Amino acid sequence: MSTGSGADSAPAPTTHDSPTAPDTSRKSSMFSSLRVRNYRLFFLGQVVSNTGTWMQRIAQDWLVLSLTGSSAAVGITTALQFLPMLLFGLYGGVLVDRLPKRPTLLVTQSAMAVTGLALAVLTLTGQVQVWHVYLAAFAVGLATVVDNPARQSFVSEMVGPQQLQNAVSLNSANFQSARLVGPAVAGVMITGVGTGWAFLANGLSFVAPIVGLLLMRTRELHVVERAPRGKGQLREGLRYVAGRPELIWPIVLVGFIGTFGFNFPVWLSAYAEDVFHSGAGAYSLFNTVMAVGSLVGALLAARRGTARLRVLIAAAAAFGALEVVAALAPSYWLFALLMAPIGIFGLTVNVTANTAVQMGTDPAMRGRVMALFMMVFMGGTPLGAPLVGWITDAYGARVGFAVGGVVSLAAAATIGLVLARAGGLRLSFGWNRGHPRVDLVPREHRKELAAVA
Numbered sequence: 001m002s003t004g005s006g007a008d009s010a011p012a013p014t015t016h017d018s019p020t021a022p023d024t025s026r027k028s029s030m031f032s033s034l035r036v037r038n039y040r041l042f043f044l045g046q047v048v049s050n051t052g053t054w055m056q057r058i059a060q061d062w063l064v065l066s067l068t069g070s071s072a073a074v075g076i077t078t079a080l081q082f083l084p085m086l087l088f089g090l091y092g093g094v095l096v097d098r099l100p101k102r103p104t105l106l107v108t109q110s111a112m113a114v115t116g117l118a119l120a121v122l123t124l125t126g127q128v129q130v131w132h133v134y135l136a137a138f139a140v141g142l143a144t145v146v147d148n149p150a151r152q153s154f155v156s157e158m159v160g161p162q163q164l165q166n167a168v169s170l171n172s173a174n175f176q177s178a179r180l181v182g183p184a185v186a187g188v189m190i191t192g193v194g195t196g197w198a199f200l201a202n203g204l205s206f207v208a209p210i211v212g213l214l215l216m217r218t219r220e221l222h223v224v225e226r227a228p229r230g231k232g233q234l235r236e237g238l239r240y241v242a243g244r245p246e247l248i249w250p251i252v253l254v255g256f257i258g259t260f261g262f263n264f265p266v267w268l269s270a271y272a273e274d275v276f277h278s279g280a281g282a283y284s285l286f287n288t289v290m291a292v293g294s295l296v297g298a299l300l301a302a303r304r305g306t307a308r309l310r311v312l313i314a315a316a317a318a319f320g321a322l323e324v325v326a327a328l329a330p331s332y333w334l335f336a337l338l339m340a341p342i343g344i345f346g347l348t349v350n351v352t353a354n355t356a357v358q359m360g361t362d363p364a365m366r367g368r369v370m371a372l373f374m375m376v377f378m379g380g381t382p383l384g385a386p387l388v389g390w391i392t393d394a395y396g397a398r399v400g401f402a403v404g405g406v407v408s409l410a411a412a413a414t415i416g417l418v419l420a421r422a423g424g425l426r427l428s429f430g431w432n433r434g435h436p437r438v439d440l441v442p443r444e445h446r447k448e449l450a451a452v453a
Helices: 037-068 071-098 101-124 130-159 161-192 195-205 207-215 233-242 245-261 264-275 279-303 309-327 332-359 363-395 397-422
Strands: 425-432 435-442
Touching: 037 071, 037 101, 037 130, 037 161, 037 195, 037 207, 071 130, 071 233, 071 363, 101 130, 101 195, 101 207, 130 161, 130 332, 130 363, 161 195, 161 279, 161 332, 195 207, 233 245, 233 363, 245 309, 245 332, 245 363, 245 397, 264 279, 264 363, 264 397, 279 332, 309 332, 309 397, 332 363, 363 397
Parallel strands: none
Antiparallel strands: 425 435
């Protein structure tokens, strides 16, 4: 398979981007990683593709609801899309560590395009049945098992370690922008011409990232040595993470927050209907304000040059505390406004944890580690949603939302103490320009974890 012009097909030099290399060139520019040509091509392709993906999500749910009249059927569709990640996510990471990332992404992106186009043909010809949608959702989930860790790992190969946080942050901003635009475009398209055209638009949107991948210059990639085939690589990856507190505890924290703190479809729909009695318009407003906050959070994260664990812990604690405050909000507009900072801190947790884990991982292990990260983060919500939904039904939306915030806050506090202890850190109280300051400082210099905290 040709992946570029003859001038770009020379063997790329192997570089070992040390995961603990310090960030010696801290960038203040919010868009600094876009100066890298390969990443710019990737980013622009994802702008188009992410918008199409959000359009398909909306069209898919609407089609299932119109075919069956059942909200449970919509839930089954969502579950089928996440199920492969729960079942095979770690194996996808093993595969990604063995394979070259760019050709792998060409295959996975093409598979997703075919799925969207197949649904478009079935829908536009009037032949679509609900099992077709189930099968398409499961197929997209299978492609995601490999596509997700490959995309996460490929970012570092495009930009190198010094621009990694900026690039991860811009990826999140990209996704959140599509989250604002995609559903709106899908709504207009579904109303005007039907769901089949939304599926067609999604299928065609993958042309952009595929072309971007083909146009990349191989010699400019920060290529890392691939893991050879061998037995026990899955166990090796798990042992690798378990032996490093700077990796395992951020993943555990993201797991708790993903499972208990990110159940917004449950809470926001309950607040719109049962607390404020405002219907679908309120639900849409809450989600829009949160998406705007998430976009702001991603852009703010892009300005930071490093991913500090203390920022992760502080953002997680603020996220949990704000959920508790929002749960008690007495008025509609105060609750809506609180969705913005919740979006900011929730996105900061995601970006900071993602970057810290990538930077702390040996390049040969990055696919397996990021597969575990994404499996824990994405797989936690479907597992926690039934429990949180039961609490919300039994005790009310305010109690359900507050429980999610308390669990997130408790997880941040507990894991913060564990990381401080493991890193040989202690609390330091002092003054900075006339203001009190509380900080974490090393007890001793023997712990590497203190350097990233």
